[in-house]
Amino acid sequence: MKGSFAMGINISHGANRYGQIYRSASAVAALGHQLAYVLKPSDWRTVQHLFGGKRKSDDTLISPKQARQIAAALRKAAGHPKMSADGALDAAEFATAAALAADLGEPWSWS
Numbered sequence: 001m002k003g004s005f006a007m008g009i010n011i012s013h014g015a016n017r018y019g020q021i022y023r024s025a026s027a028v029a030a031l032g033h034q035l036a037y038v039l040k041p042s043d044w045r046t047v048q049h050l051f052g053g054k055r056k057s058d059d060t061l062i063s064p065k066q067a068r069q070i071a072a073a074l075r076k077a078a079g080h081p082k083m084s085a086d087g088a089l090d091a092a093e094f095a096t097a098a099a100l101a102a103d104l105g106e107p108w109s110w111s
Contacts, residue, residue, distance in 0.1 A: 012109040013097040021097055023090065031094075034087040035073075038080040043073040050110060060110040064101060067108040071098035 009028050014021030023031075032051025036044055046069050050060070062070065074095035078088045101108035 010109075010111050011094065011097055013100040013104075013106070014093070015096075021093060027090070031087055031090050034083055035077050035091070038077050038082050039073060040076075043076055046070055046073045061107040062098075062101070062109070063107060064105050067098040068102035070108075071095045071102065074098065 008022055008024045011021040011023070013019060016022070028051060032048075035047055035051060039047070050070070072095075074091045077083060078091035078095060080088075083091065098108050
């Protein structure tokens with residue numbers, strides 16, 4: 001389904017052999033719920049568009065500058081004591097991918 005989380009999500013700049021992170025739609029939605037709970041409102045607004053269940057297009061490209069801001073917010077969440085162990089690991093992995101994209105000056109993509 002276009003623009004929804006009907007399928008899984010591939011995120012660029014990941015650590016698998018294809019340079020991606022893959023998560024099921026339900027895992028991304030679950031992480032989004034945790035992020036909404038633990039992040040300050042300003043940090044949540046930084047990442048909300050990625051976890052709201054709908055994206056503007058099938059491929060979301062995030063500028064390096066915005067990827068760096070997202071990485072910072074996700075790192076805060078990963079270190080929050082109320083994050084589940086799995087949620088903290090996912091947030092940290094996503095933050096690392098976002099930071100890598102920013103460091104390389106490349107768009108960070110979700111598709």
